[in-house]
Amino acid sequence: MKPARAVTPWLYLAPALLVFGVAVLLPMVFTVGYSFAEWDGFGPMTFIGLDNYLEAATDPIFRDSFVHVCVYIMATLLLEVIVGLLLAGIVSAVAGRLWFRVAIFTPVMLPMVVVAVLWSFVYNPDFGLVNATLDAIGLEGLQRVWLGDPATALAAVSVVSGWVYAGFYMMIFYAAFLQIPHEVLEAARLDGAGEWAIFRLIKVPMIRSAVWVAILLCVTGGFQGFDLFFVLTNGGPYGATEIPTTYLVKTVFRNGDVGYGSAMAVILTAIVLAVGLAYSRLSSRQRGGTASPEVAARDVMDAGPPLVDRLVVPEEAT
Amino acid sequence: MIARRLPMLLMSAALLGLAFVFFFPMVWMVMSSFKTNSAIFSAPFALPESIDLSRWTEAWTVGNLGQYALNSAIVTIASVALILLLGAAAAFALSRYRFTGRTLVLSLFALGLILPLQSYFIAQSTMFVRLGITDTRVALILPYTAMGLSLAVYLLKVYLDALPEELFDAARIDGASDRQVFMSLALPLLRPGLATVGIFSALAAWNEFLLALLYIQDDSLKTIPTGLLAFSTRYVTDYSLLFSALSIVTIPMILIYVVFNRHIVEGITAGSVK
Numbered sequence: 001m002k003p004a005r006a007v008t009p010w011l012y013l014a015p016a017l018l019v020f021g022v023a024v025l026l027p028m029v030f031t032v033g034y035s036f037a038e039w040d041g042f043g044p045m046t047f048i049g050l051d052n053y054l055e056a057a058t059d060p061i062f063r064d065s066f067v068h069v070c071v072y073i074m075a076t077l078l079l080e081v082i083v084g085l086l087l088a089g090i091v092s093a094v095a096g097r098l099w100f101r102v103a104i105f106t107p108v109m110l111p112m113v114v115v116a117v118l119w120s121f122v123y124n125p126d127f128g129l130v131n132a133t134l135d136a137i138g139l140e141g142l143q144r145v146w147l148g149d150p151a152t153a154l155a156a157v158s159v160v161s162g163w164v165y166a167g168f169y170m171m172i173f174y175a176a177f178l179q180i181p182h183e184v185l186e187a188a189r190l191d192g193a194g195e196w197a198i199f200r201l202i203k204v205p206m207i208r209s210a211v212w213v214a215i216l217l218c219v220t221g222g223f224q225g226f227d228l229f230f231v232l233t234n235g236g237p238y239g240a241t242e243i244p245t246t247y248l249v250k251t252v253f254r255n256g257d258v259g260y261g262s263a264m265a266v267i268l269t270a271i272v273l274a275v276g277l278a279y280s281r282l283s284s285r286q287r288g289g290t291a292s293p294e295v296a297a298r299d300v301m302d303a304g305p306p307l308v309d310r311l312v313v314p315e316e317a318t
Numbered sequence: 319m320i321a322r323r324l325p326m327l328l329m330s331a332a333l334l335g336l337a338f339v340f341f342f343p344m345v346w347m348v349m350s351s352f353k354t355n356s357a358i359f360s361a362p363f364a365l366p367e368s369i370d371l372s373r374w375t376e377a378w379t380v381g382n383l384g385q386y387a388l389n390s391a392i393v394t395i396a397s398v399a400l401i402l403l404l405g406a407a408a409a410f411a412l413s414r415y416r417f418t419g420r421t422l423v424l425s426l427f428a429l430g431l432i433l434p435l436q437s438y439f440i441a442q443s444t445m446f447v448r449l450g451i452t453d454t455r456v457a458l459i460l461p462y463t464a465m466g467l468s469l470a471v472y473l474l475k476v477y478l479d480a481l482p483e484e485l486f487d488a489a490r491i492d493g494a495s496d497r498q499v500f501m502s503l504a505l506p507l508l509r510p511g512l513a514t515v516g517i518f519s520a521l522a523a524w525n526e527f528l529l530a531l532l533y534i535q536d537d538s539l540k541t542i543p544t545g546l547l548a549f550s551t552r553y554v555t556d557y558s559l560l561f562s563a564l565s566i567v568t569i570p571m572i573l574i575y576v577v578f579n580r581h582i583v584e585g586i587t588a589g590s591v592k
Contacts, residue, residue: 006417006418008411008415008496009411009412009414009415009417009420010411010417011411012407012408012410012411012500013407013408013411013412013423015403015404015407015408016404016405016407016408016467016471017408017423017426019400019404019460019463019464019467020426020427020430020464020467020468022460022464023438023442023460023461023463023464023465024430024433024438024442024461024464024465025426025438026441026445027438027439027440027441027442027445028433028437028438028441029441030441030444030445031437031438031440031441033441034440034441041444041447090329090333091333094326094329094330094333097330097333099337100333100336100337101583102575102576102579103337103340103341104337104340105579105583106341106344106572106575108586109521109571109572109575109582109586110525110568110571111524111525111527111542111543111546111567112525112527112543113525113527113542113543113544113546113547114542114543114546114564114567114568117546117547117550117560117564118343118344118347118564118568119343121347121350121557121560121561122343122346126359127358127359127362127557128362129342129343129346129362132362132363136363163340163343168586168587171583171587172587175587220432220434223434224434224435224436226527226528227527227528227543230527230528230531231547244436245436248436248440249528252440253443253532258440258444261440262440262441265436265437265439265440266437268434268436268437269433269434269436269437272432272434273432273433276432
């Protein structure tokens with residue numbers, strides 16, 4: 001490391017800091033500012049203290065939107081993380097099968113809007129795959145207007161999310177499983193342990209940190225989900241799939257209530273950062289260090305060990 | 319022998335079945351794009367009578383898909399180029415120099431790794447409206463670049479930190495200037511990291527939806543996600559046309575993915591950590 005002329009490093013930093021500052025940091029500070037004001041985005045701005053936050057605390061739609069997003073997050077923890085873990089267990093127990101991993105990961109590539117439009121057809125009550133399948137196997141009684149029925153809409157959206165991301169978590173866990181020393185698994189097999197027991201008692205506990213990172217990604221990502229909800233239901237039917245992000249976009253860009261929308265955005269941000277911070281506390285206590293955004297970020301980078309090994313040690317350097 | 323191989327065969331069959339069910343929505347999408355609307359309704363599972371690409375060409379021409387794809391390409395290429403260049407320069411400064419304020423800058427970029435879009439997009443949109451840059455490509459390139467920078471700076475710094483200090487010392491002893499060290503030594507050595515960051519940033523820009531929805535109303539500037547959504551509301555009941563448009567958007571991406579799957583999987587999983 002070079003303690004050179006004081007100005008040199010700043011010349012290299014300036015363009016990135018300028019773009020990041022103008023497009024992210026400055027608007028973030030302003031959003032916090034708006035949250036204490038009554039403002040339609042054009043006219044005069046009135047400072048109203050904490051009124052927007054008080055409104056959020058008593059707004060039943062906002063409260064329900066949190067219930068919905070929590071249900072959604074629970075569903076995706078099951079459909080994405082648990083299913084991903086099971087799939088990774090299967091593909092790591094039966095060597096090879098690259099084609100399977102490639103196939104299951106495919107939807108992660110696609111724009112969420114494309115996925116959403118496709119699944120709006122899969123759920124179509126007249127010709128959609130779901131109802132057609134039920135019809136074909138003689139279960140016509142279970143047919144529903146999946147996205148139009150408040151009882152099933154949230155679950156229907158969650159399933160699409162699972163379809164996309166199960167493959168993503170499978171890859172993360174598969175990469176972690178590859179890091180487990182062969183001798184450990186061989187020893188267990190010699191002792192007569194079955195594949196399921198090895199998976200449950202050895203493999204999963206040994207990739208505990210990857211599982212925690214996956215949970216962190218799934219929870220923080222869940223709070224920020226928007227595209228699927230916007231295209232499939234936009235909060236409907238009868239508000240059954242309204243989540244904080246869809247509600248605050250409506251509040252700001254349809255109702256022109258920038259102040260209240262900003263307050264909701266700040267609350268949502270605080271929750272996401274709190275989850276991230278709680279995670280970094282937890283993981284730094286395990287390794288006896290101190291908590292900081294950098295620790296959290298580094299842990300996240302450390303999630304898929306083989307991936308990161310390839311990342312952290314560039315080929316040319318070894 | 320057969321008894322030993324049977325479980326493996328069963329497992330293969332089970333995985334094949336699972337992958338088929340999983341993949342079926344996309345197979346059905348392509349099948350339906352070759353059918354008439356009435357055939358889509360009357361026999362959802364039936365194979366198409368013929369491979370008829372006429373609706374594909376129709377979707378491409380009436381649906382403006384070529385324009386959307388071009389817009390996505392321009393926005394993506396510009397954003398990725400800026401992310402790589404600015405990110406590498408910043409990572410170079412943070413990895414190779416010790417100076418006051420270094421820790422603060424590092425934590426700002428680290429904060430960007432976990433900061434949700436919701437924390438800044440409201441004020442960003444009022445700012446862009448006031449600057450008069452909505453309905454221009456800059457309104458997408460600027461935020462996409464900013465959003466990608468955190469990961470780029472962080473990852474590329476990790477790469478640079480792993481390079482031996484002696485390499486840089488040797489270059490300096492040979493009289494290389496800071497700029498030469500950056501351009502001719504750091505950048506070439508960073509290639510694998512640039513590839514990972516590039517793949518992740520390219521997919522993020524190509525697929526981004528919310529900001530594109532807010533900032534671009536002009537149809538001739540829309541990217542694929544917002545363009546496809548506009549298309550689907552314009553031709554809301556012409557299912558065979560919509561299935562064709564979905565197929566046109568999806569199939570090239572799947573082909574690219576199948577060819578470069580290892581790099582892409584690595585890029586997405588390493589990058590999504592954000």
